[in-house]
Amino acid sequence: MRNIRLIVKYDGSRYKGFQRLKDNDMTIQNKIESVLSKMTGEDIEIIGSGRTDMGVHSLGQVVNFKTNSDMSLEKMNEYLYRYLPEDMVIKDIKQVSDRFHSRYNAVSKTYLYKIYNDKYHDPFYRKYTLHIKDILDIKLMQEASDILVGKHDFTSFASSKSKKKSNIRQINKIDIIKQDNIVNIYINADGFLYNMVRIIVGCLIDIGLGKITKEDLKNMLEAKDRTKSSDTAQAKGLYLYEVFYNN
Secondary structure, X not given: OEEEEEEEEEOOOOOOOOOOOOOOOOOHHHHHHHHHHHHHOOOOOOEEOOOOOOOOEEEEEEEEEEEOOOOOHHHHHHHHHHHOOOOEEEEEEEEEOOOOOOOOOOOEEEEEEEEEEOOOOOOOOOOOOEEEOOOOOHHHHHHHHHHHOXXXXXXXXXXXXXXXXXXXXXXXXXXXXXXXXXEEEEEEXXXXXXXXXXXXXXXXXXXXXXXXXXHHHHHHHHHOOHHHOOOOXXXXXXXXXXXXXXX
C-alpha cells in the first residue's frame, strides 16, 4: 500500500467547498476522488489538510491518499493533469511515509486574503479579491494586527458553527503587504477556527477604514464574544496559501 501526497491549487469559485457532501456533488474532494478512483480502479478517499469553504481558493492545499496502484508518480501526474477540471491543478506529487497524514501532521498553515483597494473594481479580479473602494491605512492595520499575534482565545473571531473543543489558537505571524492596488493579508497559525481568518480580516478592514481602533480590537479579543467583533469578509478573497510540516 502506497501513501501519495498531492499539493493542489484550485479556483474555488464554482465549488461548494473542499469537503465532500454527497456522491457526485460539486466539491473539490469529490472531483479529485472521482479522477483518482478511475485512475487506480480503486475506491479512493483523500484526506485534506483543511476544509476550505464554498468559494475559497487554494494555492497549496495538501491531500494524501492510499493506493495499491503501481503506476509511476509521473504517470499519475499526467493523468491528473489531463482529467481534472481546468480550475484545479496538481503542483506536486510525492510518495510519503505510511504514517503521513495531511491534516494531523500539519504544524501550521498560512492563509492569504486579497483585497482590491481602488475606487473602481477590476472585472478581472472580481472573483478573487474583495473590492474596497476607500483607501485602507495599511500601517494602522499592521500595527493593530500585532494584538492578535500569540496564543489567545479567539472565540470573538469564530463563527457560531465552530464545533472545536477549544477556541485557543496560536497566531505566529500576520503580514499585510500592499502591491499596487492589491492588499495581501497573510496569517500563519497553528490552526484556525471556523471563519476565523475572514472575521479577523473583517476587523482589520474596519481598522483600515477608521471605523474601529486598536483598542476596540483588543477589547473584541478579550470579550470572547462573536457579537462584539466585525462582519465576516467574503469568501472569494480567501486562499489556503501554504501548509507546513516538520519533515
